[in-house]
Amino acid sequence: MKRIKLNILFLLLCTVVLGGCSGYNKIMKASDYNAKYNLAKSLYVEGKYTNASTILEECVIMLRGTSQAEEVVYMLASSYYNLSDYISAAQYYKNCYMTYPNGVYSEQSRFYCGKSLFLDTPDPRLDPTSTYQAIEELQVFVEGYPRSTHRAEAEEMIFTMYDRLAEKELKTATLYFNMGNYLGNNYEACVIVAQNALLDFPSSKYREDFSFLVLKAKFQMAEESVLEKKEDRYRDSIDEYYAFKNEFPESAFMKDAEKMFQKATKYVND
Numbered sequence: 001m002k003r004i005k006l007n008i009l010f011l012l013l014c015t016v017v018l019g020g021c022s023g024y025n026k027i028m029k030a031s032d033y034n035a036k037y038n039l040a041k042s043l044y045v046e047g048k049y050t051n052a053s054t055i056l057e058e059c060v061i062m063l064r065g066t067s068q069a070e071e072v073v074y075m076l077a078s079s080y081y082n083l084s085d086y087i088s089a090a091q092y093y094k095n096c097y098m099t100y101p102n103g104v105y106s107e108q109s110r111f112y113c114g115k116s117l118f119l120d121t122p123d124p125r126l127d128p129t130s131t132y133q134a135i136e137e138l139q140v141f142v143e144g145y146p147r148s149t150h151r152a153e154a155e156e157m158i159f160t161m162y163d164r165l166a167e168k169e170l171k172t173a174t175l176y177f178n179m180g181n182y183l184g185n186n187y188e189a190c191v192i193v194a195q196n197a198l199l200d201f202p203s204s205k206y207r208e209d210f211s212f213l214v215l216k217a218k219f220q221m222a223e224e225s226v227l228e229k230k231e232d233r234y235r236d237s238i239d240e241y242y243a244f245k246n247e248f249p250e251s252a253f254m255k256d257a258e259k260m261f262q263k264a265t266k267y268v269n270d
Helices: 002-029 033-045 049-062 069-082 086-099 106-119 129-144 151-179 186-200 207-223 227-247 254-269
Strands: none
Touching: 033 049, 033 069, 049 069, 069 086, 069 106, 086 106, 106 129, 106 151, 129 151, 151 186, 151 207, 186 207, 207 227, 207 254, 227 254
């Protein structure tokens, strides 16, 4: 008896599923785009983003200019966002706020366009173009919606991306330092990259690292200089030491900085 009941339950379940599939396929084949819109919205609410996006791709074109158009574009963008297809999401979010700048979803679209680009930004060692695009998008959002509940998150993402760009420059400057005088004065190149990064990213968490790298490179440049340039370069490293000490008196690098300072001072005073 129990087996008969289970078989009946299974048959009923299959009937419901097949009926649902039949209804889905029927709507998909129909030309009634209001019905497709309603189905897509239902699937979106249920979290069935793959199926929802398939229908919404059609609706974006066919419902253009209607009262549902803005919501269709926003739901399509959000479907891709939830599927982690951040490039497509950013594209449709931008489409949404560009087409409907004063629309219901304008603020959300601007924020999530920037966030999608942020989530797609590459490793700091790779091409930073998309990182700059994400920063620009989020900065425009912060300026346009200063009271938004998303503002703090947007600013945090901007700071994170600036640190990624700074990290890339720190790796470059460190590489130049490690190359030393191989095929040219790479210490000078290290100083230039690090000083430019200090100007470009003044609030970066790597500021102390850049500052110490400038000191270290200037000191090493003096160490390896020809005799007639040594004293001037040691003096330059002494000036850099004072600048570093004033800004980072409690730095973990101070012990090494003191050693460089003492050696440079001894040379200059002898």
